[in-house]
Amino acid sequence: QVQLVQSGAEVKKPGASVKVSCKASGYTFTSYDINWVRQATGQGLEWMGWMNPNSGNTGYAQKFQGRVTMTRNTSISTAYMELSSLRSEDTAVYYCARGGPYGDYDYWGQGTLVTVSS
C-alpha cells in the first residue's frame, strides 16, 4: 500500500534551518510529484511548493522562495524539504503529499511538527 513516512518532530532556534524527510513506499517514487504543505496550530493549510522526483524540477510559493529547498534521493525513494532562517512564525506541522500535475493530493505523510523557539 502507498505510504509516506516523515521524519520526527524538531525543535529549532530562530535563524536555524530544518530538513524534513518523506520516505515513499508502495508505488514508483518518480511517477508522482511530491508537494509540501504546512499548517500552523489552529490555522489552515498552506501550500509551500512541489518537486518532480523524476526530473528534480521544483516550484516554490513566492512566500518561501529563497528560504526553502526541495530535493530528493531516488535511490531511497525519499524527498526532503529544507527551510532556512527559521522564525517563530514557521512553527507548524509540515506535511508531504503525493500529487498529480494539477493537484489532488491522494496520499499524505503523517506530518512533522517543527517548533521554532529560543
Next chain:
Amino acid sequence: QSALTQPASVSGSPGQSITISCTGTSSDVGGYNYVSWYQQHPGKAPKLMIYDVSNRPSGVSNRFSGSKSGNTASLTISGLQAEDEADYYCSSYTSSSTPRYVFGTGTKVTVL
C-alpha cells in the same frame, strides 16, 4: 495569490444535507476543473474527498459530492453523520506559477 474563500463554519443535524462553498477567481477555481476537497479530523493528516471538481477517489462515500459554477466550487455532504464532523478545505490549481496551487480558508463542519 489569496486563499480561496470558505465559510468558517457550517452545521447540520444527522441525516441532513449541507453544502460548503469555495470562492476563487477566474485564475483558479473559475479557470480550471482542478478543484479538490479535503477532510481533516483533529490531529490527523488531510484526506482527499473530491478531485477534479466532482470525482470521488476509491473508498470515499457517495454521500460526498462536488460541483462548480463560475468561480465558486461546492462540496455537498448528504445524509450527514457524526463522523463527518471535521474541517474541510478546498484547493485549486492556479494559472500563477507561484503558487501553483492554493487552498481555501477552511470550514468547520459541526454535526448537531
